[in-house]
Amino acid sequence: MPNPLAMPFAQHIAHLLNKRDDDGLVRINPWRLFLRLEQTLLRGRGGGYVLKLVGLRTMGLNPDRMSDREDGVARWFDAVMERPLEIHSSRDRHKAHDLLEALVRRSPEFGPARLERRPSDSAAAAQGPAQGLYARLAQFEKRAPDPAVGRRGAALRREQGPLMLIIGDAAAPTPETLSVWSALSLIPSVMRPLEGDEALAFSYLMIQLIETADERWNSIRRLGLSPPEWIEDLSINRARDVGILMSAAGPRPDQDALAAAWRRVPVPGFDDLDAFFASDIGRAMCAPVGGGPRFEPLDEAPEPRAPIADKQATKEEMLDAIELFRARGRIDPFDLDLLAAVAEGANLTALWRRPNIRARFDNKAAFVAHTDKVSQALIREVREIEAERALSAEGEVREVT
């Protein structure tokens, strides 16, 4: 399940990629973008990113020391933003390719651009403004080692040719496995800004990518383990199963609680609890073997969200959801009014003009910090509604049978 902070971080990237110069165009080069993102991770959300997205403490690093923060952020960036994303077996490209296409299409200098599978002998050199982009792309293609193509990518290349970036008459192959950062580092030097639905669609794409790229790191971080130490050896499914076991055993469980949890939700792949204790992951979670496990969930609540949907919500869907929350009475009416205003399109300036908001918060920063709490409350509320609906559906099935 995605890290709740993956969404605001991804939205922040989309925002930086839409900040206009005086002439209304967007200019940001990859390194400047990297430096901005590094600052955001180091200091943003009142230290929330470095603690809960990066998970600094799981790595034994000290959040009060800037050098430790930088170290942790660099490791997260390497493992998440630069993680090569393989093409899914049902698709002919990854969303990182969609990102590259979306970025290139925003150049006012290039003209029509698209990614399309074509025979490799259809490659054609670029002339004009896209030359620099193609030179960078050639470096990526050269650097990518064969295994990085991935099984699906290799098959697609054999059958349909490489995924060509086509701008005008020019065409050059793109790597089959792109990382989020590889796609971002091919950003055109000038881009047109996005508005309205187009801007939202870009935010959704960014969020899907960051949530996907962070999935493995996050699954390890949630166990309280150091992601850099485990990321090569612990699969997402194994991490999830271990998390289910430890959650079932409760906070600071003893041997009996673990044995009871094992009877309900054993970790697949182990014959019994002793075999689990004897494994690397079992030792890490329950060291010393047979002693009290040190597991303690880092987050107050399990993260409930499924990955972000492909489809965007309509305003009516948002307002219907708010009415449902209102009827349940768990979310503060003030926050529900805030959500309704946001669904109607109110921005920060418009909200800050409202006397009830100004009366409640000392400044805009305090108000924005509060919106983070509202976002967390939404996650909890949706989780509870889904759990209640699942229970009631189970009841209906029992009645019928």
Added chain:
Amino acid sequence: MSTPTDDSDARDALRRASDALRIRLARLGDELSDEPGEAEPAPIVTRIKFASLAADIGQVRELPEKRVNPGDPAIEVRFAKSFDGVTVDLQALGLPALRRLGGRKARFISADMSVDYAFRFDPRGRARLLLSANTAVVGSLADGFHIDFVEAP
């Protein structure tokens, strides 16, 4: 009685709505970060340029032993071929340059961007980079390069 499709539609609609609302809330934070004095400090990147170094001798391009950019900050670049590749030694020249470059993050980028090396100057304004010595790298450097460094906040 609700059908599985109804349930799944209702769940999807609720998640979609929740995601959309959360994105809109996250955007409020971005708006705030655009306001003066609210953003995380934007890094200032300064570029030190070195024009074409090439001494073309037929088809072979050679790197000079040393180049100095006397600008602000002043910096000396030395190239040496070694068994492993090309060693590039960078050294800030003078106290003002040392103050600006010492400990700073930087990148060494060739004109055609085929060499792109991220590094950090040590506290004495020095850095040593090891590049592969193939013809393309040497040729690319000979066409010029630049050093981008992040100014101290």
